[in-house]
Structure formats: C-alpha cells, structure tokens
Amino acid sequence: MGTAPANHGEQPKAGARHVAIIMDGNGRWAKKRGLPRAIGHQRGVEAVRRLVRALEPMQLECLTLYAFSSENWKRSIDEVDSLMNLMRRFIKSDLAEFVANDVKLKIIGDWQALAPDIVEMLEDALSQTANGKQTLAVALNYGSQHEIARAAAKAGEKGEISAETIAAELDTADLPPLDLLIRTSGEIRLSNFLLWQAAYSEMLFVDTLWPDFKPEHLAQALDDFAKRERRYGGRLAEPTNG
C-alpha cells in the first residue's frame, strides 16, 4: 500500500464536491443587536435553512456543518438547552422538505450520546432521507481528535494501522474528500473540526457572522475555489497552452 491518503487518489476537479463550514458568530450577531444569544442561534438556523435550500443549484455533493462540538457542553445549561431545542425544532420542521428535495442527512460525531428523543428523531430522519442525492452532514457532539482516535482504534482491531485504514474508519469515510473548509466570523482556527479531512483542503476565513451568511457567499466561495490551483503536496498539473 502507498502512503498517499486514501481519499486523494483522484485528480483534482475544477468544482468543489464537498464543503464544510464552521458556523461561528451567532453570539456576536445577537450581542451587536442587544439580543439574547439564543436569538443569534435561531437566526443561525435560518442561515442553515437558506443554504440547504440552495444546495441543488450549486451542485455540491456534500455540505458538512459544525453544529455542536464536544466542547460546547461547557456552555451554560440554558445555552446548551436552547441549541438542543433548536435541533429538535429544525428536524421537525424541515425533514419533509429534505425528503422532497432529495437531501440526504448524515450525522457525524458521538451523536448517539445526545438525549434519547433527539437520537430517535435523528435515526428516523436518517432513514427517511437515506435515498437523497445531496448530503447534508451535521456534526453533533463532534470532536476531531476523538474521531481520529476512535478510527485508529478500530483500524487496529482489524489489523493494520495506516493512513488508509484510519481514513476508512472516520465518520466521513463515505463522503467525498473535503475540498473547502470555511469559517465565518473572522476567527482563524479549526477548533477540533475535520483535522484529518482538512489535510489537503482549501481554507477560507470570512468576517461575516454566521446569521448573515447567505447562499451568495457560498456561491462566491465556490467560484473562487474553482479558480484556485491545488497542489496536493506535489507538482501542479501541466499548464495548458494558450
């Protein structure tokens, strides 16, 4: 077996297939307006809904969103409760639309450890959307270092530990390689999100606060992505004449 990461064997393509977003800035959006943080998160859900509705024309295969990290439990009980309630409401209100629009839901992270009613709702949503064409992957109770450790342990149980066998056990193993990782709100860090998957991704850090993020921002990011050169640690593709 070679040493190249398993999911980067193919030639780079012009268009992005898989984009992930660290949705940051809900709290600051609310604070700027003198509103409670919970309202910022509510507006954050509306930004999610707008993007999911715009998925089809953008022809993305997968959009992965960082909705709740394993570190987010450290927030106040009220804030954690309001995020969990938003999750419940979002699934209830938008599931039928996902099914109608061929959106396939996927959850990454230790989501089975969430409240039993949420786990049940998610299991139902996963099965109802299983035949969808475009994937909306939501990271819930997700931490990348833990995901990698879990994957390495599983690979070890099966025999060989290598970049390929670990990649094959990640929560994202069935998703296309990550092309572009976006973080909103001006913060420039990965916060334990998709550390392995981002090894060769392009990164984009924008100042927009998440509730203000529109499909036009994503469309612009996809346009810019298509113009960037990608090297994968090697040489560039042969320049074309003319």
Ligand code: FPP
């Ligand atoms: C970061 O903003 C955002 C979060 C911790 C949660 C993101 C969640 C949502 C957008 C809503 C739930 C999503 C779904 C899919 C139902 P922050 O609160 O850290 O903002 P701040 O840094 O300005 O305080």
